[in-house]
Amino acid sequence: MTAIDPHGGKLVSRMTQKAAGGALTVTISDDLANDVENIADGIFSPLEGFLSQADFESVVKRGRLASDLPWTVPIVLDVDKETATKMKQAGDVALKTAQGPEFAVLHVEEVYTFDKQATSQSVYGTTDQNHPGVAKTLSMNEYLVGGKIDYTVRPGDDPIRKYRMTPEQTRKAFSDAGWKSVVAFQTRNPPHVAHEMLQKTSLTTHDGVFVNPLIGKKKSGDFADDVILESYIAMIDNYYPKNRCILGTLHTEMRYAGPKEAIHHAIMRQNYGCTNIIIGRDHAGVGKYYSPFAAQEIFSDYTDLVIEPIFFPAFYYCRKCLTFTNERACPHSPEFHEQISGTKMRSMIDAGQAPSEFILRPEVSKVIMGHKKPFVD
CATH class of the missing domain: 3.10.400.10 (Sulfate adenylyltransferase)
Incomplete structure (x- = not known):
């Protein structure tokens, strides 16, 4: 088992063998x-x-x-x-x-x-x-x-639900892998290369990463659940060490609550057994309702949370540095930057244009472009 306690100190279980009857x-x-x-x-x-x-x-x-x-x-x-x-x-x-x-x-x-x-x-x-x-x-x-x-009764399995994991299962998986520090990554999108860089940067100082895409109701224009899952499978299979990453789906709807949802996301990942969670730019945001780093700032009001956030600025590819980097490490002007934007990625896909390797890994791009309807209606 990982060392971190569940939120509130005890992992709740409300499973029962009784029939689901009632008046x-x-x-x-x-x-x-x-x-x-x-x-x-x-x-x-x-x-x-x-x-x-x-x-x-x-x-x-x-x-x-x-x-x-x-x-x-x-x-x-x-x-x-x-x-x-x-x-x-x-x-x-x-x-x-x-x-x-x-x-x-x-x-x-x-x-x-x-x-x-x-x-x-x-x-x-x-x-x-x-x-x-x-x-x-x-x-x-x-x-x-x-x-x-x-x-009392779980729904039948489907191709996506088989990736759903309970906190008991994740905690055992982390323990079996020998991980003491586990970084959670919340996502509602396929992985562009900036996401991969966030995760791999965290792996340089932590034992493992738990990639935990959200499966459930989303707004029109967001990526469909099967596209998200298949894209992550392709990325992890091709670009991750086998013993450093676990993929499991979280089945709940997006609330788009920005900073308040960032805290909610952290609590759920603590229950899974994660010691840290990546909180990036505009976490759980929508439109321009929240300032870019509001989801990071709110954690100062919740210092009693046990799980610890990891804050990252936005990553981009710098053609001068010849690497993926961010404003803290790169001195060069925007003309050298290949910005990685979800909006830009969606526009290119809508136009039938495969994003460059600075935005998507080719294996991920192939998955997305292979779907006739990659977005939620």
């Missing part, structure tokens, strides 16, 4: 079902279910649970008034998705309302409805249901 069955989205599984596996430790009112209000006001433990992104179940009343009366409620069987039981403890504007402002730093997180919050039902969950 009432409620259908939830696939993304919310993923988060119920994340609760059960301890990825969201110390949460044992959906937030109580006291915890929810504390997260919104302070970015911490009522116990004062850091927590910045509310994990909640929203329902309409009629469903809320039925759930409160039922007590134990079975959860299912539209296409799947009952997979979990929610032990209803309380039902409460919430302020959508205040929640948006706190979590996303804005109430602008053009922000995808704000738009989702404003479209939520009026009532939230708090209570612990018990998870």
Whole structure:
């Protein structure tokens, strides 16, 4: 096992062999079902279910649970008034998705309302409805249901889910590899060369890197999940030492909460057993809602986190230095820089033009260009 403790000191497990029955069955989205599984596996430790009112209000006001433990992104179940009343009366409620069987039981403890504007402002730093997180919050039902969950039936395997790892599995894998220091890398994009440089730079002073792409709901124009995963497999197979990198998928939706989501990402990776997490420029950002290094600056408010962030400036290729570098190490003017931009990469791919080797490894470029629809509609 790695030396780092889970967030809150104990790895939560809400898996059970009991049947997922209840007096009432409620259908939830696939993304919310993923988060119920994340609760059960301890990825969201110390949460044992959906937030109580006291915890929810504390997260919104302070970015911490009522116990004062850091927590910045509310994990909640929203329902309409009629469903809320039925759930409160039922007590134990079975959860299912539209296409799947009952997979979990929610032990209803309380039902409460919430302020959508205040929640948006706190979590996303804005109430602008053009922000995808704000738009989702404003479209939520009026009532939230708090209570612990018990998870009973996992969904069937698919080509992507087979890469999903629980904290128990990652901690064992890190231990088996002999790693004491593990750097997490969060991503929602295929790996351009700058990402590779960030990861490999961290490997010069740490035992291993845990590449943990986020699989789940994303905004239109983001890369599709299968493209992201296949691209990372191609990069790791061709450019990484076999004993220095582990690939595992994280199944949850992007919130685009910028700095608040950076803390959330760090907490999840601590639960996986990572000692560090790379926080780069505009981590978990969208548009121009956050300053480029806001996600790094917020960590000064969370010095009680056990996992330690690693801050990097943006990397680029310098034709004068003849290497990938950054502003801290390169003295040359922008005319020598090959900037590596996700926006630029998407534009080239949309135009059917393969990005240069200064942006994408050829093996990664081949994967992306081989997909007819590499982006989310």
